[in-house]
Amino acid sequence: MRKLLLSTVAAGCLSASTAQAHFQMIYTPELLQERGGQLSLKMPFTHPAASGHVMTIDQPEAFYQIRKGKKTDLLDQVKATQWTSAENTGVSYQADVRLRGLGDNIFVLQSAPYLEESEDIYIQQFAKTIVNVGSLPTDWDAELNLPAEIVPLTKPYALYEGGSFTGIVKSQGKPVPFAEIEVEYINYEPDMAADKFADKANINPPADAFVTMTIKADANGTFTFALPKAGQWGFCALGVGPDTEHNGKELSQDAVIWVQAHPVMSN
Numbered sequence: 001m002r003k004l005l006l007s008t009v010a011a012g013c014l015s016a017s018t019a020q021a022h023f024q025m026i027y028t029p030e031l032l033q034e035r036g037g038q039l040s041l042k043m044p045f046t047h048p049a050a051s052g053h054v055m056t057i058d059q060p061e062a063f064y065q066i067r068k069g070k071k072t073d074l075l076d077q078v079k080a081t082q083w084t085s086a087e088n089t090g091v092s093y094q095a096d097v098r099l100r101g102l103g104d105n106i107f108v109l110q111s112a113p114y115l116e117e118s119e120d121i122y123i124q125q126f127a128k129t130i131v132n133v134g135s136l137p138t139d140w141d142a143e144l145n146l147p148a149e150i151v152p153l154t155k156p157y158a159l160y161e162g163g164s165f166t167g168i169v170k171s172q173g174k175p176v177p178f179a180e181i182e183v184e185y186i187n188y189e190p191d192m193a194a195d196k197f198a199d200k201a202n203i204n205p206p207a208d209a210f211v212t213m214t215i216k217a218d219a220n221g222t223f224t225f226a227l228p229k230a231g232q233w234g235f236c237a238l239g240v241g242p243d244t245e246h247n248g249k250e251l252s253q254d255a256v257i258w259v260q261a262h263p264v265m266s267n
Helices: 006-011
Strands: 037-042 062-067 070-073 078-084 089-099 103-110 114-116 121-133 149-152 164-171 180-185 213-216 222-226 231-237 249-262
Touching: 089 103, 121 149, 149 249, 164 231, 164 249, 213 222, 222 231
Parallel strands: 121 249
Antiparallel strands: 037 089, 062 070, 062 103, 078 089, 103 121, 114 121, 149 164, 164 222, 180 213, 180 231, 231 249
16 A cells, blocks of 8 residues: 655655555446435445455544535434445445535545554545536536645536546645546446445456556646546545644545546437
């Protein structure tokens, strides 16, 4: 896994040598909805590209929704549950929310710091996913001034398979130059009813290097990644938040965003 040095965290340049990245998921099957209504969000902390280990993490510190500029606290909607991967069954969380009216709904989860014992480091992630109703754009490009944040420059729910996603890595509203970003594809379809990953993968990566791909932002904190396969993709900018210590140990505050590529449909 990752090993972070305080000096490199401060510089925004982190080293990571991992075949499986940590990703705080906020998952629902479709980020583009035709109409509002009840929506279930599954939130395991895991390795989605490999159906990897589900990590036991404490209750989220914050969970809320942004809609048309209004923030709604949803932490009381979060319930502890379990999630099963190919490796184990571990603690997860879920929330049942309601989408009202047309437009974008930004869901933000601030995780509790998680101690990765193999690296003796804490990881805290600021994750967001954006669910749109009715194809009416409203808040998708909103900048929330989070400690660690990926601000999309492309609608994260209106992407074609083979298209590209562009975002800016920011910390408290300021771009993070040359931020290191891990990318994973949700390769094992989540079973919403059974709270588990599917047994069979969607694709077979040609090598371990394709399980967790690593890219870097430019000098302005901007990055672009082409999405070769339909489905949901996660982007995690490592250690870009301002806090670097927790309980006397190193802390990596990461920014996570989820996007969905759609297949190109022929007549």
